[in-house]
Amino acid sequence: MAKGRCFQLDAQKLLFLFSLAMVCLSLYTLLSDRGHKNASGDIHANSLATSSGAPDVTSTDATDQEWTATRRLPQALIIGVKKGGTRALLEFLRLHPDVRAAGSEPHFFDRHYDRGLDWYMSLMPKALEGQIVMEKTPRYFVSVDSPARVHAMSHKVKLIIVVRDPITRAISDYAQIVSKTPGVASFKTLCFRNGSGGGGVEVNSQWSPLWIGLYARHLERWLTYFPLAQMHVVHGERLVRDPAGEMARVQDFLGLERIITDKHFYFNQTKGFPCLKKPEGSSQPHCLGLTKGRAHPQVQEEVIRRLKDFYRPHNLRFYELVGQDFGWQ
Numbered sequence: 001m002a003k004g005r006c007f008q009l010d011a012q013k014l015l016f017l018f019s020l021a022m023v024c025l026s027l028y029t030l031l032s033d034r035g036h037k038n039a040s041g042d043i044h045a046n047s048l049a050t051s052s053g054a055p056d057v058t059s060t061d062a063t064d065q066e067w068t069a070t071r072r073l074p075q076a077l078i079i080g081v082k083k084g085g086t087r088a089l090l091e092f093l094r095l096h097p098d099v100r101a102a103g104s105e106p107h108f109f110d111r112h113y114d115r116g117l118d119w120y121m122s123l124m125p126k127a128l129e130g131q132i133v134m135e136k137t138p139r140y141f142v143s144v145d146s147p148a149r150v151h152a153m154s155h156k157v158k159l160i161i162v163v164r165d166p167i168t169r170a171i172s173d174y175a176q177i178v179s180k181t182p183g184v185a186s187f188k189t190l191c192f193r194n195g196s197g198g199g200g201v202e203v204n205s206q207w208s209p210l211w212i213g214l215y216a217r218h219l220e221r222w223l224t225y226f227p228l229a230q231m232h233v234v235h236g237e238r239l240v241r242d243p244a245g246e247m248a249r250v251q252d253f254l255g256l257e258r259i260i261t262d263k264h265f266y267f268n269q270t271k272g273f274p275c276l277k278k279p280e281g282s283s284q285p286h287c288l289g290l291t292k293g294r295a296h297p298q299v300q301e302e303v304i305r306r307l308k309d310f311y312r313p314h315n316l317r318f319y320e321l322v323g324q325d326f327g328w329q
């Protein structure tokens with residue numbers, strides 16, 4: 001009887017130990033399976049680092065979280081201006097291993113806002129912790145709704161604006177219109193209209209190529225949402241003359257190490273612009289495409305003089321707002 005009871009106790013112990021072992025085994029299987037998925041399911045630093053030119057380090061140097069690239073909303077935006085040199089700036093910034101930038105213009109805050117932030121985020125490249133995600137859509141600068149919408153996404157986002165003499169910018173814009181719509185009226189015709197009340201001919205400031213150049217007016221809208229310290233204005237003419245100098249200031253503003261320097265650029269005589277010795281993901285020199293650096297039509301001196309008079313007070317106001325003289329007078 002006592003022997004039978006003893007046997008019963010041993011059987012219970014055995015059953016308990018067996019169940020414990022099964023629980024441990026399940027837990028082990030579950031955890032190792034998760035670890036395996038993590039290692040193969042997402043982009044990891046090694047592959048990304050190689051494609052972005054970041055230094056190659058081994059996986060033992062960092063935690064899993066640091067190694068996993070994820071999609072997130074941008075921390076910096078190039079908001080304008082059209083024809084200011086925004087593509088050049090973005091392509092130059094892409095050289096930096098700590099920058100991940102969307103290739104095409106998302107137009108989220110001006111055109112596709114109703115698609116929601118998840119849609120917007122899906123357009124961003126995956127980035128590692130510490131990398132800055134950014135995009136450029138020059139239309140944001142002049143879009144009435146964009147400042148409030150950008151602010152609603154993040155009040156900390158850094159804003160970059162590339163500006164250029166508004167008259168040259170307008171001619172550049174017009175050259176693009178002509179390339180898409182041959183036979184369009186002359187620049188002079190589009191710049192002026194009959195004044196109201198028989199007041200003679202006046203500058204048509206409603207015409208988009210001229211209206212975009214009213215930088216102070218557009219900037220004032222942004223300044224109601226963001227402090228100037230959160231914005232950086234790139235000097236478009238200097239970006240052509242001295243790309244490395246201008247990129248040093250942009251990198252400082254973004255809190256990036258100064259990695260993009262003189263050694264990344266060379267001046268291409270045929271193109272008439274600085275080009276990249278080794279763009280991101282390539283070992284071949286590269287200039288921007290044919291739509292950047294187009295030939296401009298000849299514009300009469302008289303038209304230029306009248307446009308200078310028109311822009312003078314707007315430019316001065318812009319210099320005042322930014323605290324910098326761009327020398328367009």
Ligand code: A3P
Nearest residue numbers: 083084085086087088172273274288292293294
């Ligand atoms: P043009 O075509 O009138 O010369 P965006 O990219 O914002 O549309 O600006 C286009 C302008 O960028 C060009 O206008 C050109 O002047 C300027 N730009 C600045 N740096 C450049 C570069 N390295 N290569 C080509 N264009 C550049």
